[in-house]
Structures are given as structure tokens and as C-alpha cells.
Amino acid sequence: MEQLVYPHDLLKISFEKDELSAFPKWAQLKLTEFQTVIVTRQKPLSKNGVVVGVRGNQRNQRFAFEINKQMIQKRVTPYEALEHFRFNQLPESRKDFPVFQALRNTQDKQLLSSNFGITGSAGYEIVTGDMMVKETSDLDLILKVNHRIPFDKLKKLWENLNQFSVHADVQLVNDDRGFSLEEFVQQNGKQVLMKSGTGPFISNCPWSDLIQGKHC
Template identity: 30%
Template sequence: MVNTFLAHDLLWGMTSEQLPAAAPGWVIESLNAGQPVVVRRALSAPGQVAVGVRGSLREQRYATAMSVDGIQRRVKPEDLCHVSIDRDLPALRALTQLRAMLDACGWVWGIGGSAGFELASGVEALHQRSDLDLILRTPQPLGREQAQELVKIFDTAACRVDMQLQTPRGAIALREWAGPSPRVLLKNAVEACLVLDPWNPQEQAA
């Protein structure tokens, strides 16, 4: 069951009683306020899912695990593509700029990071300098030239846009895949390793 949850999914239902005794006070406050936790790319015990708790400050991130039985609601990044909130911030303006192109790109896309958290929960997480973090589901290979074209479009947006390509073997950064290096860093629940082809787990750098 744990494998049905993907990195960047938001989950509701975790309580402070599930936290280790040494958890910081701000973590308890976040959960007591009913905020969601975000699924992490990490291994977890049976019946558990690896999650992270967000605080109000950028450095407030806490890694823990949540009981699958306690999950009350799940929101995936792709569920947020057409959610809107009435705040005038660069990340939200960038999302408005890019939405039609992303809808037409032929891939399933979604919103992660602070923007996804705020769109899903209503908790203000974005500020004037926030990046826009996007997710692209790429079960089939996305060519480097196409990646480069996406980066060019993103660089015209109202703020910095970072996109993760979610391959069947893990995630890579779009900007890295669009870059000159033949090897890119592939991250999954087990490891982070340099690969030549993120869609072919056998083709790894020596």
C-alpha cells in the first residue's frame, strides 16, 4: 500500500501523537493546526509512509513517518493544476502564464513545493521570492531538446521555475536533463545516482 503514494503527495490525518518524543514544538503545532504532511522519497516500514512536516520558516522541515491507516485525505500535485487563490505573488503569476502550455504539452503535470502546499491547504506558504515547483509525469522518455525548449519557456516566467521529471525509476531535474552533462542525478526511495538514461536503470555511469 505504501507504494501507492508518490513523492509530493499531500496527506491529511497525521496527529502529533504519532511523532517521536523528541519532535520540535513547531512540528507539533503544525499538525495540531490540521496541516497536511508531504510524502517523501524514502523507504518506510510496512503500514507506514515516509512524510515531511512543513513549518512556517524555510528551514523548518521535519522528516518522519505516518501510519497509512490514519490517512484521511490525499491530494496529488496534478489535482492542483487548476486551483486558484487570490494572492498577487510572482509564483502564482508564473503559474497563470504557464498553465495553458502545460495543459497542452501532452504530459500529466502538477504543482509541488510551497505553491502546491498553499493551493491544497490554504495555508500561506508562498512569498515574493518563492520559486514555482512543478512536477511532470514522464513514464516515457522526454528528449533533451524538448527539455531545453521547456527551460526556455520557463525562463520567461515571472519567477524561477523548477520542474522535476518523474520517471518510473525516480526523479530528475528538468534543468539538469536540459544541460550539457551526459549524466544526471536520479533520485528514488533507495538512492541517488548518476545515470546516462533515467528511463533505463541499467545504463548507469561507472
């Protein structure tokens, strides 16, 4: 059965060290230690391929490449990562970071449903143990949607998630498409930058583009 993967999924992959010879040195070191990559929205060139990325400890350290799905040993979705997050299981040295404090607060206040997932540096660290979170890290979340949500409800959600002194970067997603909750609220739900597997585009009908996958 074909392995289904979606943007933001974390994949543990198998590879031979010589396959990394053309990669940047930092990417070689990161992959050798953690063997974990992030699924991107980019369309693969091969039928059984998937485009993934590896991130380093510096903001400018990003490297994308295509793998064969047969290399996948384990897949962790953002929803699984959030479900398994336990603040009290973090190392003591990580508990004071604002993004982890904010994530604990969202759980304590039951602001996140099962359709939420954690991405970004916090999601990566939760899954791998690699200490990627910084003092300035955002709370990167995705919310999987398959129906239109009232604007007032989304505005209240955005306000609630941004009450913890950490910027909450929330993406509403469906399949390989997604848009920013913050931008949606600021534009009164009328226009957003839609991200997709074929590239970003300006959408004047976000719900139609997101859920039905077609322009209005």
C-alpha cells in the first residue's frame, strides 16, 4: 500500500551515508544524528517520491531534496506530536522556553481540539529531542479543516491563542493547501495567500480554494 504523507509530517528515513555526500555539511551532520526530515508542499518529480526538508540550528539552514517513499521508516503527523506532548516530561532546561510554556497553557485551557497539530521548531523538538526551540520561537500550529468555520469563531480562536506572550502562527490546512489564520482575520476573511503543492497564490475565496481545491 502506498505510504500517504502530507506537508508538515515528520519522517524518519533510512539512507546510506554516501547518499549525503552532495549535501551541505550541516545537513549531513543533522541527518546522521536524527535521520528525520519534514515533508514539504513541493510536488515530487518521481511517482513514488516525496520532497522533504532538513532544518539546521540556524535560520538560514534549510535544505530540500527528494526521497523515495521506500526510505520511510516512521511517520509522525503534527496531530500525533501534539497528542503525545507532555510538559512535565520535558527536560528541566527546556521548561522555561516561552513556546513550551504557551503550549502548556493552551492545553490547560483546552484551547486545542484533536484537529490541531504542532509544527515548527517545537514540533520537531517534541518528536526528535533535538533542541531546536529558541527564546524567540513561535507557537507553530496547524488546524485541519474540511468545512467552513464562522469568521467570529476563528477570530476568537486567534485571540485566545495569542494571549500567552508568544506569537501563535496558525495555518488552516486541507490536503496540501493552507493559509494563515492571522492573515485571514486581519483581512476580514476576504483575501489570503494560499499555499499549495503548485506554489502560493492570492485567493479571494479562501474556503473554496482550501476545501474544494479549486478557484471560485
